[in-house]
Amino acid sequence: MFNTKRTSLVKRLWRHRLSPQHETQGATESPEELEIKSTAQSMLKRLKEKQLEVLLQSVESKGGETTKCVMLPKGEKRFGRRCVSPQMLCCQLWRWPNLSDHTELKRLPCCQATDNPVEVCVNPFHWSILRIPDPPSPTISRPVLERVAKNTVTGCQIMEEPSPVLETETGLTPPPYQQYVTDGSTGLPQPHWCHIAYWEQRQRVGRLFPVCSSSISVFQQLPHGDGMCLEILQDSQADDSVRKTREKIGFGVTLSRESDGVWLYNQSQNPVFVNSPTIGHPNTLSVYVCKVPPGHSLKIFDYDCSEFYEQIRDPQFTHGPVNAKSVRFSFAKGWGPCYTRQFVESCPCWVEVLLNTNR
Numbered sequence: 001m002f003n004t005k006r007t008s009l010v011k012r013l014w015r016h017r018l019s020p021q022h023e024t025q026g027a028t029e030s031p032e033e034l035e036i037k038s039t040a041q042s043m044l045k046r047l048k049e050k051q052l053e054v055l056l057q058s059v060e061s062k063g064g065e066t067t068k069c070v071m072l073p074k075g076e077k078r079f080g081r082r083c084v085s086p087q088m089l090c091c092q093l094w095r096w097p098n099l100s101d102h103t104e105l106k107r108l109p110c111c112q113a114t115d116n117p118v119e120v121c122v123n124p125f126h127w128s129i130l131r132i133p134d135p136p137s138p139t140i141s142r143p144v145l146e147r148v149a150k151n152t153v154t155g156c157q158i159m160e161e162p163s164p165v166l167e168t169e170t171g172l173t174p175p176p177y178q179q180y181v182t183d184g185s186t187g188l189p190q191p192h193w194c195h196i197a198y199w200e201q202r203q204r205v206g207r208l209f210p211v212c213s214s215s216i217s218v219f220q221q222l223p224h225g226d227g228m229c230l231e232i233l234q235d236s237q238a239d240d241s242v243r244k245t246r247e248k249i250g251f252g253v254t255l256s257r258e259s260d261g262v263w264l265y266n267q268s269q270n271p272v273f274v275n276s277p278t279i280g281h282p283n284t285l286s287v288y289v290c291k292v293p294p295g296h297s298l299k300i301f302d303y304d305c306s307e308f309y310e311q312i313r314d315p316q317f318t319h320g321p322v323n324a325k326s327v328r329f330s331f332a333k334g335w336g337p338c339y340t341r342q343f344v345e346s347c348p349c350w351v352e353v354l355l356n357t358n359r
Helices: 004-015 031-044 049-061 086-094 142-154 240-249 303-312
Strands: 071-073 077-079 082-084 105-107 119-121 127-130 180-182 189-191 194-200 203-211 215-219 253-258 261-266 272-275 290-292 296-301 326-331 350-355
Touching: 004 031, 004 049, 031 086, 082 086, 086 105, 086 119, 194 215, 194 253, 240 326, 261 272, 261 303, 290 296, 296 326, 296 350
Parallel strands: 127 296
Antiparallel strands: 071 119, 077 082, 105 127, 180 189, 194 203, 194 350, 215 253, 253 261, 261 296, 272 290, 272 326, 326 350
């Protein structure tokens, strides 16, 4: 009688759990499925009622609502007959049923439990699967290799005259780094670390969006949360392909500036396609576009890698003005050698991220 609410929360959570792809609806539960059920119930018993409410809110909204962390002790624990980490188990139950122990999970920026030495967050929508691209083979000429080797031996950095043109293929020029806004909470100036431009095919829609906070969400429409809402920017005269693609953006993506670079977290229900100066290799004529499935994360820009590429860049592979600090990604539709669309301007809805020179 006293556990009616708690029992109801657990039952609702269990109804939302995802079965592996090989399982069919209505089929008798296999021994493995029964073991997982016993393990999950053992784990859920460790959660307080308020934690169960937060977990249910996150699962039912599919990450659309901003929810708090749900904490459990760190390390692999024995739940029933299974020995598994609690965050891995929750991700298997409510996000990726076929997730293996070898898959790397990466925490989303919304998770506040990064520095907790004792507990770990088990909210499955605070995690993503790490996407590691498979770039094409580089083509580096012998003079370039000799030049890099010489500077490596002498311990000197190559200091080449920067190109006076910083235009991208779409004609945008990133604003100077020395632009600031005031943070209302501290009164201190905050630099823009990037600007975002939203495009529908060859038409830019809206103004450049400056980003000062460490992370920013780009979405079509959300019940809660803030960021760059594309719904208020969309062109009412757009064609059918643009309108259909807008409907697929959903929760969109989160861009995050972190210590090792800039990351993209795909929170929509459709893939995102990314082209970046630090994904692939500079000395190739082929455009490399990386597909980021739903729920996956990808480092879309690496500052150290960018500096190294500046040293090995071969002029024979550079045609026209190039901005080495510009990242492009499209929603739902890809482009490049593997797709029917050869250029990003042919994609119905896409975004250009103009990074500042400094980190």
